[in-house]
Amino acid sequence: MNMQPLEEFSSTSKIPLSVASANSEMPFGIDEMFFSKTDKRGVIDAFNSVFLRVSGFGAEELHGAPHKILRHHDMPQAVFWLLWNGLQNGHPVGAYVKNKTKNGKFYWVFALAAPVENGYFSVRIKPSSDLYLQVVELYKEIRTAELSENLTAEESARRLLLRLAEMGFPNYSWFQSTAFCTEFEARQNAMKLPTMPDVVNTQKVSQLTSDLQHELNALAVEFDSAEILTANMKIFAAKLDQGRATINEIAKNYDLMLRDIQYHLKTLLTPPRASGIWASPEEKKANFMLCGYHLLDEVVQGYIRENAQHGAEELHQIDMLRSGYKAQSDSAVDDCVKSALTVRRRIDFLLRMVLGLSTIRIACRVEAGSLSKSAQGLDTIIGRLDSFHDTIEARMVKIQDLVTNILQCIGKSEH
Ligand SMILES: Cc1cc2nc3c(=O)[nH]c(=O)nc-3n(C[C@H](O)[C@H](O)[C@H](O)COP(=O)(O)O)c2cc1C
Incomplete structure (x- = not known):
């Protein structure tokens, strides 16, 4: 026509x-x-x-x-x-x-x-x-x-x-993935159908991955904010008659190690995730493709019922689309696993570096103890360093827990 x-x-x-x-x-x-x-x-x-x-x-x-x-x-x-x-x-x-x-x-x-x-x-x-x-x-x-x-x-x-x-x-791809999964789930609920375990799992992975990214960003901000502490330490050292060189040296070493950690941490922060209308983080892609796969599965069943005698060409195309979406979802999930394992390895490495940083902090405290009255201001800086270490260590443990949860959701508990 x-x-x-x-x-x-x-x-x-x-x-x-x-x-x-x-x-x-x-x-x-x-x-x-x-x-x-x-x-x-x-x-x-x-x-x-x-x-x-x-x-x-x-x-x-x-x-x-x-x-x-x-x-x-x-x-x-x-x-x-x-x-x-x-x-x-x-x-x-x-x-x-x-x-x-x-x-x-x-x-x-x-x-x-x-x-x-x-x-x-x-x-x-x-x-x-x-x-x-x-x-x-x-x-x-x-x-x-x-x-x-x-x-x-x-x-x-x-x-x-x-x-x-x-x-x-952040972009349209992000929106359409959330909207599709939300509608897919709402429809399942309205039809009183059981939720699909793979859809629920990829949604959990998606949430955990965005929590992980949030924690990594927050950790980077904590490290950036510590720069002021070493700067203050150097200013304080300059005013000292006794112990000036030692405290200055400690501040310099702390500063160097801090920058090294910041450099390594930056490699874990993904580049701007929202660039371009169709750019999609792997976990969002996994969700979208998986819902697409299930929906197309339903289409295939309906098509077979309605067009038993004809429409083989269309059916073939829908079937190809369906298996393609499943393959893309699986591969996006694999990429999520790879990223999670990279985060785990690098955070383990950073935790060892933080241990070194902590040793310098302790050296600072010992030195401050020997300086008696003239070092009173240093105690305040060391107190701040202590709470900085508590915060970053807690964040790093949380990051490792999130990685463990992601891997468990995907059924790849430990590697
Ligand atoms: C696969 C496909 C499905 C579409 N479905 C619809 C639809 O359901 N409703 C609709 O208004 N436009 C649909 N469109 C878009 C129309 O082609 C058209 O762009 C739109 O109606 C706006 O028309 P206009 O650009 O002439 O204003 C679809 C396009 C494609 C390729």
């Missing part, structure tokens, strides 16, 4: 578009799932029965029609800019979408769209989480800005990304 513009579909509809229907929602079940396949231009060439029923179009109307026949006026063009940007750069894209049926009703979906050979494949589920409700409000705000400020699709996408960052999602 040839592509037809949206206007034709509206004018041929038997049901007039009315305010009443535009404001009413087209119902569908939480257990239902729609999918469609398009060519590279977004022209529909395959779909399932749920897609057909909910959209309200006839099969002959959908075949060969552009996907935008479902476009709802409330949808920010920012979302479609991101959708196409991701797909054309080879990334799967997850997005909340408000669609319009043939007779003007609306329905919301969470859609996963992905590049396949000769086009794109998309699968949609009913969103039901709290995040979805927040996104509905966010879309209203972005759409209003688009219209009132006359923003281009790209400008509007930048605005959307900024707002997502304010909500705690």
